[in-house]
Amino acid sequence: MTDIAAGSISGSLAPRRRFVLLRRLAGHRSFQVGLILVALLTLAAIFAPVITGVDPSSMKVRFRFKPPSEAFPFGTDNFGRDIFTRVLYGARVSLWIGLAVAAMSGLFGAVIGILAAQFRRLDAILMRVMDALMSFPAILLALGVTAALGPRMESVIIALTVAYVPAGVRIVRASALVVRELDYVEAARIAGASNIRIMVRHILPNSISPLIVHVTFVFAYAILAEAALSFLGVGVQPPTPSWGNIIAEGRDYATEAWWVMLFPGLGISLAALGLNLLGDGLRDILDPRLKGRG
Amino acid sequence: MARLIALRILQAAPVIVIVSILAFLLINLLPGDPAVVIAGDQASPEAIEAVRHNLGLDRPLIEQLGIWFVHLAHGNFGASLVLNQSVLSAMGERLPVTLSLAGLSIAITLPIGIFAGAIAAYYRQTWIDSFVMTVALIGVSVPAFWIAILSVILFSVILRWFPTSGYVEFSHDPGLWLRSLVLPAVMLSLFQIGFLARMTRSAMLDVLSQDFIRTARSKGLSEWTTVGKHAFRNALILIITAIGILLSTAIGGSVVIEQVFALPGVGRLVVQGILARDYPLVQGVMLIYGFAFVAINLAVDLLYTFADPRVRYD
Secondary structure: OHHHHHHHHHOOOOOHHHHHHHHHOOHHHHHHHHHHHHHHHHHHHHOOHHHOOOOOOOOHHHHHOOOOHHHHHHHHOOOOOOOHHHHHHHHHHHHHHHHHHHHHHHHHHHHHHHHHHOHHHHHHHHHHHHHHHHHHOHHHHHHHHHHOOOOOOOHHHHHHHHHHHHHHHHHHHHHHHHOOHHHHHHHHHOOOHHHHHHHHHHHHHHHHHHHHHHHHHHHHHEEEHHHHHHHHHHOOOOOOOOOOHHHHHHHHOOOOOOOHHHHHHHHHHHHHHHHHHHHHHHHHHHHHHHHHOO | OOHHHHHHHHHHHHHHHHHHHHHHHHHHOOOOOHHHHHOOOOHHHHHHHHHHHHOOOOOOOOHHHHHHHHHHOOOOEEEOOOOOHEEEEHHHHHHHHHHHHHHHHHHHHHHHHHHHHHHHOOOOOOHHHHHHHHHHHHHHOOOOOHHHHHHHHHHHHHOOOOOOOOOOOOOOOHHHHHHHHHHHHHHHHHHHHHHHHHHHHHHHHHHHHHHHHHHHHOOOOOOOHHHHHHHHHHHHHHHHHHHHHHHHHHHHHHHHHHHOOOOOHHHHHHHHHHHHHOHHHHHHHHHHHHHHHHHHHHHHHHHHHHHHOOOOOO
16 A cells, blocks of 8 residues: 555655655654554465465364364354454455555546546536435445445445545545646646646646545545445355455354454454554645644 | 525536436346346246336336436336335335434534544644544444444343344334434444544644634633634534535445344345345435435535635536
8 A cells, every 4th residue: 555655656756855755654653553554464464375274264063163262363153164264364355355446446536537627528527427426325325336236346346436436536636626727737738748748747646645645545444345245245255254244144143252253343443443544644744734634 | 605506506406317327227237137137047037027027128228217217207216126115115114213323323423523523633732632533543443333243242232231123113112212222323423423523623723723713812812712712613614514424424324233233224125125136126215315415415515605605616
C-alpha cells in the first residue's frame, strides 16, 4: 500500500520534496503504527503456507472443537480444522479483495474524475450517474450486485468497486477543478499541450494526494464490507476461508467454541485499524489542509 | 437563492431516472439466462418459460425498460416471486422494524458522537484527544456483526440482560420493544459514533482556527461563549450533512445487524430474497431505498443552502 502511495507521489514531486514527505511520514506516529500492523498482516498472508504447513481445509474429526493450545494456537472448529491456519489463509482472501477494490476504485475514480473535470458536458452525465450510485446505501448496492453476479470473489471485488468509485470520483473531480484553473495549467495549454497531456501530466499528479488518502480508507472499508457480505452468505463461499465466512461458520456454536469466531474478527479489526491509521497519517502529511479530518 | 434551489431540484430528476435504470439492470446482470437463474437449475423448461414470460424477459430490453417505467409511474414496484406479495406491501410490513432500529441508533449516535468529537477538538493534542480518537478509531475498524455476536454472548446468553433475538412491536409493549432494540441499536451505533466523532473533531478544529474565534477571545468573551456559541454553531452545519450519511450507513448496517439479532426488518427481507433468488424483490427494495435517498440527499443539500448562504452548486 505504502509502496503504491509513495510511488505515485514520486511521479509528481521533485526529489527534494519527496524526501521531506517521506521523512515526515516516517516520523508520524499513526503512520508508523498503521504501517507495522498492515506490514505484519500482509507478511502473514503471503507466507501463510510457510508459517503453518497445514492445509486450511484438512479435517481431523478427532480434534473437533479443541480450545486454543500449543498444538492449535487459535483452536479448531466443528470439522477439526485448525483456525490459526484458516485465519492466515483467510487473510490472503480478505486483504487481496481489499487491495483489489482499493486499486480499482482509485483507478476508476482518477479516470472518471479527471474526465468530468475536463469536459463540462460529460461532467453533467457522469456526476448524475455517480449521484445515482451514491443514492444506494453502499453495502446494499454491493449486496445487490454480488447477488446478481453470483457469490464469488470476483463479484465481491466488482460490487465493492462499484460502491466505492463514486466517492473517489467526487474527490478527484473537486481537486482537478481547482488545479485546472491554476496558472501553470493555463501556461501548458498556451504552450500547445494536448488535452490528454494536460490531464495526465499536469492535472492528475496534482490532484492525486486526496485520492491516495481516500483509497487507503477504501481498503479498510472494503475489508469490513467483504466480511459482512461473506457473513451474509453472498461473498466468498466456504470451504475457501475468508475472515467473514469463518465468523459466519463459527457463529452457530459461538457460545461453546468462542475461539472460532474470535480470531478472524480480530484479524479484520487489526487490518481495518492499521489501514485507518495509515490513512490518517497519509492525510496529515499529504494533505495538510485536511489535518485531523475524519 | 430560489434559482439555486430550483437548480438543485432539477439535478435530482435525472438522478431518479438513473436510479430506476440501475435497479432495472440488476436482473439483466444475472449471468447467462436470467429466467434460468431465477427458476433454478432443476426447473422444467415450462417453468423457465413461465418465469420468462411473467417477468417480461421475453421482450426486447428497451421494451422491458419502457414497461418498467410505466409500472413505476403507476407506483408499481414489482412483486415478490416467493412471498406472493407486492414489494411495497412486503417492505411496508418490515420497514417499521428497520426504521426503529436506524432511528434509535441515530438518536444514540448524534449526542455521543458530536460531544466526543467536540471535546477531542477542544483538548487537541492532550491525552483526552488521544483517548477519544483512539476509541473512535476502534469504532470504525471493528466489524459490527462480529462485535454484535460477541455482545449477544455476553449480555444475552451469559448476563441475560437482553433477549438473544426477536422483535416486539411498539404497539404491543413499548418497554419490550425498547428492550428488543437496545442492544442491536448500540451495536449499529459503534461505527457511526466513531465516524461522527472523527468528522466533528475535524470540523471543530477548522472552526477553532478561524479568525473570528481569535477575535471573540481577544475581545474578552468568556470561553463558553466563544466555543459554545461561536464555534459550535458554525460546526453545527456539519451535522446536517452527517445525518444524511448516518442514515445511509445505518440502513446499510441494519442489514447485518438484523441478521445477527433475527429482527424481521427490510435488511433481513433483502438477504432472504437474495438467498431465495427472489430478484424482483431485491430489485424493488433497492429501488425504493434509492428513491428515498435521492430525496434525503436533496433535503440535506437544501437545508445546507439555508444554513450556510455561501453554499453554491457547480
